[in-house]
Amino acid sequence: MTTAKQDILSIAPCAIFSFTEEGLITMANAYCCKILEYEEDDLTGTNISSLLTVSGRIFYQTHFYPLVKLHGHFEEIFLNFQSKSQKDIPVAMNAVMNDTGNGPEIVCSFIPVFNRRKYEDEILFAKKIAQEAIQQNEALESIKRELELQQLAMDKQISLLKFQNKEILQLSDIITHDLQEPVRKLMLFSNELLQENIDVSLKKHALAVIQKSSLRIKDLLQNLQNYLSLTLHNSEKQKVSLADVVKNELKGLKSAYPEIKVEAAIDALPAITGNSQQLHQLMHHLLKNAFEHGAINNQLHLEVHAVIVKENVFSSLEDKYKYDDYVKLTIKDKGNGFDDRYNDYIFNVLKKLDVNSDTAGFGLAFCKRIAEHHFGNIKAESVIGQGAAFTVMLPLHDV
Amino acid sequence: MNTPCKIMLVDDDKDDQMIFLSAVSDISTVIDCNCFDDAEQGLRVLQTNDQGRPDCIFLDLNLPFMHGFEFLKVLKNSSDTDLNNIPVVIYSTSSRDTDKVKARELGAFNFFSKPTSYTELKKGIADILTGIKCGQ
Numbered sequence: 001m002t003t004a005k006q007d008i009l010s011i012a013p014c015a016i017f018s019f020t021e022e023g024l025i026t027m028a029n030a031y032c033c034k035i036l037e038y039e040e041d042d043l044t045g046t047n048i049s050s051l052l053t054v055s056g057r058i059f060y061q062t063h064f065y066p067l068v069k070l071h072g073h074f075e076e077i078f079l080n081f082q083s084k085s086q087k088d089i090p091v092a093m094n095a096v097m098n099d100t101g102n103g104p105e106i107v108c109s110f111i112p113v114f115n116r117r118k119y120e121d122e123i124l125f126a127k128k129i130a131q132e133a134i135q136q137n138e139a140l141e142s143i144k145r146e147l148e149l150q151q152l153a154m155d156k157q158i159s160l161l162k163f164q165n166k167e168i169l170q171l172s173d174i175i176t177h178d179l180q181e182p183v184r185k186l187m188l189f190s191n192e193l194l195q196e197n198i199d200v201s202l203k204k205h206a207l208a209v210i211q212k213s214s215l216r217i218k219d220l221l222q223n224l225q226n227y228l229s230l231t232l233h234n235s236e237k238q239k240v241s242l243a244d245v246v247k248n249e250l251k252g253l254k255s256a257y258p259e260i261k262v263e264a265a266i267d268a269l270p271a272i273t274g275n276s277q278q279l280h281q282l283m284h285h286l287l288k289n290a291f292e293h294g295a296i297n298n299q300l301h302l303e304v305h306a307v308i309v310k311e312n313v314f315s316s317l318e319d320k321y322k323y324d325d326y327v328k329l330t331i332k333d334k335g336n337g338f339d340d341r342y343n344d345y346i347f348n349v350l351k352k353l354d355v356n357s358d359t360a361g362f363g364l365a366f367c368k369r370i371a372e373h374h375f376g377n378i379k380a381e382s383v384i385g386q387g388a389a390f391t392v393m394l395p396l397h398d399v
Numbered sequence: 400m401n402t403p404c405k406i407m408l409v410d411d412d413k414d415d416q417m418i419f420l421s422a423v424s425d426i427s428t429v430i431d432c433n434c435f436d437d438a439e440q441g442l443r444v445l446q447t448n449d450q451g452r453p454d455c456i457f458l459d460l461n462l463p464f465m466h467g468f469e470f471l472k473v474l475k476n477s478s479d480t481d482l483n484n485i486p487v488v489i490y491s492t493s494s495r496d497t498d499k500v501k502a503r504e505l506g507a508f509n510f511f512s513k514p515t516s517y518t519e520l521k522k523g524i525a526d527i528l529t530g531i532k533c534g535q
Binding site for chain 2: 173176177178180181184185187188191192209342345351352355
């Protein structure tokens with residue numbers, strides 16, 4: 001047994017009604033009458049406008065009627081009816097144009113959506129909260145980015161201050177010891193020369209010491225001047241091809257040491273943002289070190305490797321991490337190497353492993369200073385009899 | 400000064416070694432002075448006691464590889480009482496107060512800034528040696 005079509009209309013749990021183009025209701029089912037609190041007879045012949053709220057009436061004129069007239073139908077329009085007891089009935093409505101033969105009629109169905117506004121309000125409220133949270137989050141993100149930049153700038157300042165502090169201590173040591181020593185000798189031996197009846201051999205010795213000490217002072221002052229002016233007067237940074245730097249410096253050193261036969265294996269080297277003059281100096285001293293200490297029987301086996309690695313750009317602040325690209329440059333020789341106890345010692349100003357050599361002991365100190373002023377670092381590794389390797393980490397971009 | 404005295408000089412500067420030896424021999428003929436360029440080597444000799452313990456050590460600070468203060472620290476921290484009781488005189492170009500304070504803290508016996516005249520050098524060494532008990 002199935003429900004008859006007429007019965008469906010009367011028991012359907014949704015409102016169904018029709019009206020003429022003039023707005024006069026021609027039929028309304030039981031559910032429609034119940035919702036709007038009218039008897040079926042009361043509704044028939046009533047103008048639909050009188051059943052709508054003021055806003056519903058405007059909506060009917062501006063959207064409802066033009067839509068159904070234009071398209072012949074519409075779905076899911078929301079508007080407000082007014083019940084007989086003046087109660088707002090929000091509804092979701094579908095409508096279709098139907099030609100009855102006696103002129104067109106608009107057939108509508110609707111269901112009341114009393115909770116819709118509540119849900120909409122909740123959704124709008126949630127949306128507002130979400131937007132506020134997003135805005136707050138964006139503001140926080142922006143503050144976080146700003147803070148990170150400030151921290152990075154602070155980290156760089158701390159690092160620079162550390163380098164400078166270390167340099168002042170080193171300079172203080174140089175002034176106290178290394179410069180004082182030849183000055184004291186000048187005074188001591190010139191005092192001896194002023195003595196009457198000085199022995200001829202002592203006189204010769206005193207003059208030789210005075211000459212040696214004068215040269216030592218001149219050499220020290222020249223190197224100190226170079227060391228200090230290196231970063232004081234020129235710190236402009238630009239794109240520098242490390243391949244060109246290595247090529248140029250290697251060429252220069254090959255001419256300076258014609259007796260050394262060089263076998264060099266050099267990786268493809270990247271370009272980095274740095275100070276061209278300083279990077280040339282860095283490479284010059286590292287390669288010169290290999291020429292002077294890495295060759296055996298005038299044979300130098302040289303390797304230059306480069307890999308890009310991620311390194312923490314924070315070097316002074318603890319628990320701060322931001323990883324950026326660095327080039328890890330390794331210059332290796334197969335010379336005699338040195339005791340790894342001196343891995344750090346060799347980078348100090350005026351410290352050298354071959355105490356009898358004529359060099360002043362500034363070369364590797366230069367390298368360290370340049371690496372640190374680029375916010376990178378340098379370290380040495382060696383095994384006696386198996387050569388030495390110097391690794392320089394330099395940021396690929398300006399930090 | 401007639402008691403034989405044994406001195407160790409740790410100084411990498413050959414000119415300073417020469418002038419120190421000359422001053423010492425002018426002070427007394429019974430002073431035996433051994434020179435070391437390198438603090439590590441000097442320390443090894445002391446630890447192995449190959450050449451007998453000196454009565455006094457004159458120690459430069461600005462030395463290659465091992466700084467004078469490092470040498471002093473190792474010596475004074477030694478469990479060998481014969482070794483850590485040897486008086487150490489800092490013999491340096493430095494006249495910095497910070498170096499003098501540190502030397503005292505590390506247990507140096509005296510601080511002698513290298514003078515600029517031979518006469519002062521002789522007098523300085525002689526004065527210091529007066530306070531040292533030699534030949535014990």
